[in-house]
């Protein structure tokens with residue numbers, strides 16, 4: 365039996381990896397914005413995969429606000445949550461309360477079933493660059509990065525890379541440092557209304573082949589954080605997908 369378990373796991377994982385060496389879009393980060401982006405891309409026929417360095421999926425969502433695992437979503441984003449069939453309760457005018465775990469689990473499940481392959485425990489440590497365009501990512505096991513082992517990485521080729529890495533906007537910082545031509549402004553202190561408004565405007569292609577979405581978009585453009593209100597994350601993920609769909613199709 366042990367042999368069957370081992371063979372089954374290794375073969376099916378390697379099959380998945382081999383099928384995804386070249387894709388339309390690599391999304392970095394399986395938080396709410398990255399998941400929503402992947403869902404809408406794949407639903408519209410754009411092959412996309414997600415690399416997540418953590419063991420768990422969901423980024424900052426399961427923690428809710430200060431570990432009270434609830435989130436707030438505003439009216440404008442509720443259409444997206446209805447698409448994922450997440451339950452909600454109206455709280456005040458135009459604001460809804462949702463269970464953080466149900467929301468992230470529901471979004472994750474539907475995103476995977478739509479066809480997005482999520483690889484967890486893999487860290488994106490660099491980008492592939494060709495002719496001044498971001499053309500893929502450089503990956504390694506998270507465990508190798510944590511242990512600081514010198515293990516050479518592998519690469520995945522793509523038409524677009526989406527930085528959905530949250531507050532640290534890691535891919536933008538890598539491009540700023542190694543490629544040049546962009547400047548990371550860094551996120552500003554809490555201002556929910558401004559942060560939520562600007563996150564959608566900030567979702568754009570910031571370097572050829574690199575789209576920024578979710579909290580990374582606000583961190584890149586120097587906009588504020590907003591705490592446990594998540595409508596902007598969903599709207600930003602969807603907008604990132606629309607930018608790519610328009611360009612690819």
Ligand code: 48F
Pocket residue numbers: 392393394395396397398415416417418421422423424425486487488489528529530531534577578579580589590591592593594597
């Ligand atoms: O932080 P995260 O949830 O980003 P988001 O989708 O949502 C932000 C909210 O959760 C919250 C907020 C709402 O008010 O501000 O913070 O913008 O998810 C980012 C994911 O990216 C992973 C990280 O582990 C997390 O799960 N990640 C970050 N850097 C890398 C990465 C990397 N270099 N390689 C792979 N995954």
